[in-house]
Amino acid sequence: MADGAFDTLLSELPGEGLGGVPSGADRTRATLVRRLQDVVGLPGSRITPQERHMASDLLIEVLRDSDTHTRVRCSERMALLVEAPALLLRFLARDDIEVARPLLEVCEGFDDSDLIATASAPTATTEHRILIARRKRVCETLADVLASFDELAVVTALLKNEGATLAHPAVERITALSKAEPHLVQLLVRRPELKPSQALTMFWWAGPEERKRIFARFAVERLTLLDACQDLFARAAKDGWQDPLVRKSLQFIERRQRNREAAARSPHGSLEGAIEAMEQGVSRDLFREIAFLAGVKPACGAQILADPGGEALAILCKATGTKRRHFRILWKGLKRPVGTDEAPSESFARASYIFDTISTNKAQTVLRYWNWSLTSAMSPALAAKMEEDDDQLEFSVAARASRLVFGA
Numbered sequence: 001m002a003d004g005a006f007d008t009l010l011s012e013l014p015g016e017g018l019g020g021v022p023s024g025a026d027r028t029r030a031t032l033v034r035r036l037q038d039v040v041g042l043p044g045s046r047i048t049p050q051e052r053h054m055a056s057d058l059l060i061e062v063l064r065d066s067d068t069h070t071r072v073r074c075s076e077r078m079a080l081l082v083e084a085p086a087l088l089l090r091f092l093a094r095d096d097i098e099v100a101r102p103l104l105e106v107c108e109g110f111d112d113s114d115l116i117a118t119a120s121a122p123t124a125t126t127e128h129r130i131l132i133a134r135r136k137r138v139c140e141t142l143a144d145v146l147a148s149f150d151e152l153a154v155v156t157a158l159l160k161n162e163g164a165t166l167a168h169p170a171v172e173r174i175t176a177l178s179k180a181e182p183h184l185v186q187l188l189v190r191r192p193e194l195k196p197s198q199a200l201t202m203f204w205w206a207g208p209e210e211r212k213r214i215f216a217r218f219a220v221e222r223l224t225l226l227d228a229c230q231d232l233f234a235r236a237a238k239d240g241w242q243d244p245l246v247r248k249s250l251q252f253i254e255r256r257q258r259n260r261e262a263a264a265r266s267p268h269g270s271l272e273g274a275i276e277a278m279e280q281g282v283s284r285d286l287f288r289e290i291a292f293l294a295g296v297k298p299a300c301g302a303q304i305l306a307d308p309g310g311e312a313l314a315i316l317c318k319a320t321g322t323k324r325r326h327f328r329i330l331w332k333g334l335k336r337p338v339g340t341d342e343a344p345s346e347s348f349a350r351a352s353y354i355f356d357t358i359s360t361n362k363a364q365t366v367l368r369y370w371n372w373s374l375t376s377a378m379s380p381a382l383a384a385k386m387e388e389d390d391d392q393l394e395f396s397v398a399a400r401a402s403r404l405v406f407g408a
Contacts, residue, residue, distance in 0.1 A: 033062055033070060037077050044083060056085035063091070071099045079107040086114050093118040097127045104131035112139050119145050126151050133157035138164035147173050152181055159187035166193045175202055185210045189217070196220075200369050204307070208350050211311050215354065219362035225253045252368045255361075257320050262292040275326045278333025290330075294320050296371040303374060305334060310351035312370075318355050319363035327355055 039047065039055040063071055075092045078084045079102040089109055093100045103110075104118070119129050119142070126149075132138070133146050134157050146154050147170040155174055158164050166174075171191070175198045178184035185206045188194055196218045203214050233250060241247045258271060268274040271293040277286060291301025294316055304312040310331070317327040331348060332338055339345035344352065358366075 029062065029066070030070070033059065033066065033074065036062065037074060040084060040088065041077065041081050052083070053085050053087075056088040060088055060091050068096065068099065071095055072102070075099050076102045078109070079103045079105070081107075082109050084109040086111070090114055090117060093128070094121045094123045097125060097131075100128055101131060104128065104135070112142055115142050116145050126153060129154045130157050133164065134161060136163050140165050140167035140170070143167065143170045146170075150177055152177075152184075155184065156187065159184065159191060166191060168193075168195070171195070171198055178202060179205050182207065189213045196369070197373065200366060201373065203312075204303070208309060208311075211309065212354070215311075215358060215362075215366065219358060219366050221359075221361050222253060222365050226255065229253050248372065252372050255364075257295045257364050257367070259292055259295045262289075262295075266293060268293075271320055271322060272326050275322070275330045275333065279329065282333060294367075296367065297374075300371045300374045304370070310336065310347045311354045314351040314355035315358070315363045315366050318358055318360055319367040321360060324352075324355065327352075 036055050036059040040052055040059060042052070059074070063074060071092065075095070078089065078092060084107070086109075089103060089107065093103050093110075093114070100118075110118075115132055115135075118124060119132050121128075129146055129149060129151060130153050132142070133154050138146070138158065138161060143158055143164055143166050146158055147166075150173070155177060158166065158170075159174070171188070171193050174184060174188060178188060179202075182205055185202055186209070188202065189199065189206070189210050190213075199214045199218045203211055206214060229250065232246070233254065236243070236246050236250055263270050266274065266289060268277055268289065271290065274286065274290045274293055287301060287305055288298045290305075291298045294301065296304075296316075301316075304316050307313065313330060313334075314327065316322075317330065322330075328338065331351070336347065337345040338348050
């Protein structure tokens, strides 16, 4: 063909539009997209699953090279369908957030596998995961994936979503996150999935109102445990308390709180005597003595005495049967403001409320849990191993609680 003939042929071709597509074909492509969407959206009575998926495959290929507006319109259309092919939904859900939003907000065509893949996709952003966390239903497995990113906005959306179900790993992870983000505590304490171990660990950085809620919900009587294990105390004593695991478990369950052997050896004679000695001055040895007399380990006693809120002091005194007078002496001995009878300080009023409203048995449950969880399972070697391997089933509840409270 001569050069003149080529020139004539080129002059007769239509001009090219954006992206190398002939401008006259823009409307044709738009029409094709609409027709393919129509086919994909047909009811099952009018199209076979095989043909629907073929149309979906074609539509995906066209959308790959289409503008954002076209993809948004397609997403809005697919969001209304229940039978949309999963591959098409995943393709659009992983797109820019403006494209994914209509689907992630309302589309019921996703299954849990689709949403997990979308949340974990390299192209997914925090905004994608927020929309998924807000969906009408979020299963436990999906919630675990969403929580694993430690994104504050996503976790907040999950906790606020009554349609989300949180498994233990997700709650455990969020509990740990709440130490750095205390405002999560008020959301966590309202979740039905929260366990006593998590709540009583979270107490140490919870606010006053959340602390009251934790005690109201998780301070229990231990009556069933006592009934189930009552005969084991005599058997363990007959064995000389040789099994350390049995000893620790029964110490958690038993009714007696104070350490009688420590009282017999103490120069102060009793817990009240040690508390009264604080009026003459305080020392590390005196604090350790108070802990031993109260039946707790020094590390647990130090955590309680140093608690800035003061509610833990109320638990210590109520669990050990200490009267209000000695509770007040202990408070003043720690150089905390008391105020007057008519106008007590805010912190003393809060602690006094706990002291007055919680029963001795319930206070003992809380104190026993703290002593068990903060001291019975922790060692420097175990802490180092936990840093390397965070498998929740590899370590005891007590070890994880201790690491979370005392860790950085």
